Amino acid sequence: MRGSDVVKQGQEQSQSQGSSSGQGTAVAAGSRQRVVVASNNAGKLREFAALLGDAGFDLVTQGELGVPEAEEPHATFVENALEKARHASRLTGLPALADDSGLCVRALQGAPGVYSARYALRAGGEKSDAANNRHLLAELANKTDRRGHYVCVLAFVEHADDPEPIIGAGRWFGEIAEAPHGDHGFGYDPLFYLPDQGMTAAELSPDVKNAVSHRAMALRNLLSQLKERD
Numbered sequence: 533m534r535g536s537d538v539v540k541q542g543q544e545q546s547q548s549q550g551s552s553s554g555q556g557t558a559v560a561a562g563s564r565q566r567v568v569v570a571s572n573n574a575g576k577l578r579e580f581a582a583l584l585g586d587a588g589f590d591l592v593t594q595g596e597l598g599v600p601e602a603e604e605p606h607a608t609f610v611e612n613a614l615e616k617a618r619h620a621s622r623l624t625g626l627p628a629l630a631d632d633s634g635l636c637v638r639a640l641q642g643a644p645g646v647y648s649a650r651y652a653l654r655a656g657g658e659k660s661d662a663a664n665n666r667h668l669l670a671e672l673a674n675k676t677d678r679r680g681h682y683v684c685v686l687a688f689v690e691h692a693d694d695p696e697p698i699i700g701a702g703r704w705f706g707e708i709a710e711a712p713h714g715d716h717g718f719g720y721d722p723l724f725y726l727p728d729q730g731m732t733a734a735e736l737s738p739d740v741k742n743a744v745s746h747r748a749m750a751l752r753n754l755l756s757q758l759k760e761r762d
């Protein structure tokens with residue numbers, strides 16, 4: 533789909549739900565608001581829909597609207613999330629929600645951080661969870677401080693030039709284990725040890741993880757701000 537088709541489709545959808553500007557303006561109180569999510573990850577979409585659906589938001593992925601993925605050129609999570617939200621909103625004319633997340637390790641000055649998905653790749657390895665985990669263990673080989681946390685930042689914009697984006701953030705604290713454990717989850721979960729639970733995030737059931745994770749915390753944070761705004 534060409535960019536102009538994407539814009540047309542988004543604007544038609546925006547208008548059909550009550551917005552006449554095509555700028556993704558909020559619909560009248562009491563009705564539902566259609567929001568484009570700047571992610572094609574089915575798991576994330578389910579998590580977002582579970583919390584935001586009850587709050588009156590109907591979510592559609594940017595992939596369904598033919599929006600290509602945005603660049604993530606920035607050094608901070610918040611800038612990347614905002615860039616993705618603006619990109620999706622600009623191309624569809626709808627309000628947009630985007631997230632950026634990763635793992636930050638104290639002894640590594642916050643690395644892998646915004647480069648979590650490409651940690652091993654940037655060091656000359658491959659782009660895979662297994663390679664990232666191996667690289668992380670190698671980088672921590674001589675470190676005694678193994679504290680780290682996942683961070684998730686969500687950005688919501690009413691329209692691409694929204695001067696008041698709503699930013700939700702969540703942090704989930706743990707330690708980096710000496711070796712991987714568990715088969716659930718993805719990414720760094722087999723190494724992300726939770727002292728209180730006595731297990732890694734990959735050993736938690738998906739339901740438990742989804743209720744307590746950095747993404748869940750960021751979503752709840754965002755939701756409370758969205759409610760305050762109304």
Ligand code: IMP
Pocket residue numbers: 631632633634635648649664682717718719720721745
């Ligand atoms: P993104 O925000 O989906 O691009 O995630 C960036 C990267 O951060 C992922 O590829 C993972 O390496 C890591 N990450 C983010 N959230 C999680 C999580 O819940 N578990 C494990 N790894 C995560």
